[in-house]
Amino acid sequence: MPPATATTPAPPTAGATDRPGATGAPGRAVQVTWAVATIALVAVGTVRAAGWLFALCLVAAAVTGTLAVTGGRSPLGMLVAATLPPAATVRALSWAVRGLRDTRPAGAGIGVGRILKSLAISAGLLTLFGLLFSSADAVFADLLTGLLPDISPDGVVGWLLRLALIGGGLLGAAYLVSRPPDLEGLRPGPARPAHRLEWTLPLVLLDTLFAAFVLVQLTVFFGGAGHVLRTAGLTYAEYARGGFWQLLAVTALTLLVIAVAARRAPKTTRADRLLVRALLGTLAALSLVVVASALYRMQVYADAYGATRLRLFVTTVELWLGLLFVLVGVAVVRLRAAWLPRLVVGTAVLALLGLALVNPDRLIAERNVDRYLETGRLDVSYLSGLSADAVPALTRLPEPMRVCALGQIAAELPRDGLWGTNLGRERARRDLAAIPTTTGVTDCPGTRRW
Incomplete structure (x- = not known):
């Protein structure tokens, strides 16, 4: 009778357990949570007009987005994940260049170069026919004007900067998705216990x-x-x-x-x-x-x-x-x-x-308006530098304080198109439309803070 042999378990499917935390139900749930947090942080820009707050949210979104892609959970892995976005963008440049040079035979898939070529042809066709339709109908021209970005020199520079930042971020994200690092392997060794x-x-x-x-x-x-x-x-x-x-x-x-x-x-x-x-x-x-x-x-x-x-x-x-x-x-x-x-x-x-x-800018304005109504002291120059989120609170000020505080905000309030819709600025426009913000006041009272 032949000796019994131990049954060797089948090896796990490749990719099923390669990276702890990156696969499996618990790891996936954590990554989905980071992805939801990233979306929530980016969405702040459509709700609040405070640019400083949105900048902080974008920095945090870069970290949470990286964690959503890489799935790092250890302390060292999460620390490395926070430094990955700029490094991944730089490394993705050579990766993208190799993709552009990829010449694949028919039926072997679509390379990056062919995708960019298709996008260029699409943009050319849309521009040509869009201009023709705009000249044929004024209503369609107004609709198209709201969809298109500003083509002034300043507007072009701004859009190029945005495209560079967004494109670099998407390119780095694509690189991380295609080549996810093993952050779970970055675990410090056991420390020597001290006396x-x-x-x-x-x-x-x-x-x-x-x-x-x-x-x-x-x-x-x-x-x-x-x-x-x-x-x-x-x-x-x-x-x-x-x-x-x-x-x-x-x-x-x-x-x-x-x-x-x-x-x-x-x-x-x-x-x-x-x-x-x-x-x-x-x-x-x-x-x-x-x-x-x-x-x-x-x-x-x-x-x-x-x-x-x-x-x-x-x-x-x-x-x-x-x-x-x-x-x-x-x-x-x-x-x-x-x-x-x-x-x-x-x-x-x-x-x-x-x-x-x-709503931090509105909260700051409310606190300062309440303080002014109680003490009569107010730094108008500081309040006039707040974002449009502060407008509803600043409308409570009596004249001429109200005009002094709202005049600069009203003058600098940008015109939002489809790509720049913001609920805070939209509400500020409605409030500013109901009150005068331009008078003959030239000397606004107030005190300076450190």
Whole structure:
């Protein structure tokens, strides 16, 4: 009787499990989530008129779009994915040139060169017949004018720049799709555990320093800003502006310290795990008070001098960092953080979308208008530099403040065609049409901010 032989399992189908996270239901769900986030970030440009907000959303969309294509999930893989868009665009140039030179025999598929040739012929035919139809019917000519881009010198330069950016982005995306990198293979090796004293003593001293700072901040919270200003002899500007940025740096550095300590600290015994939870959990909890202190300083400053884009943005960043410390605390308690990198990027995207949802320029205008109605102080020159999103709030101002604030916005409000439709600018046009924005006012009152 022949000996029994072990059955060798069939090898997996090529491409089925080549890249963890890039295939399979869980990986696909993550990639679809990043794709939805990318679409939402790009769609902000059709809802909000604030160009600075849309620029931030485009930067974030480049990262989430890359993650949607590559499927990176590890910390190092996601970090590399954030740097891939410009690198992929550069590498895609030679790839596209090779595609243009591809001469395939009949029936072997369509090369890139043939596709571009077909597009050029189509553009020529549409231009020729479009001009003929436009000269034959005025209504059709008006419709076609709204569809075509501006052909003035400035408009041509602008459209060429847009085409270069969009084309480069699409070319880089096509390159990544055809040659997806293995980001899941970018995992750091296991770290050598440090001796207990090497990481325990620094963290104990750091926790003590944080605790001393937190005790001082509790004095601020219960005694009020006035108590601190009288004690230290500072002004509102010196108190808030002089400490906020330092606290922001402390917050970011603390996250780095926790990440390094969590990686190097030994966790083999129960005592080691308990010590990690105690020291890092205490640091995360105390850091939340530091975040609250930074937010309080910014609130004091905004109440005294008004709201601005920078102040609103850094407040949003601090709130996001506070959420990160909560997530870090959960990871420390569980001693597992494989899910944390994705939540870091995901919460950042949600914070940016939340900022777009609250309509930042309008919120800033509303805060400053309310402050003017209460105190009579207003920086008209700053408000006139906001986007069209601020128009509904600025219409609440009395004359001549309203004309001074809305005059520049109305003068710079662009005419949107089909390709530049924006809900914020459309609403601003309706509001501006109902009120006069050009009068004989030449000297607008107001005060300047730093």
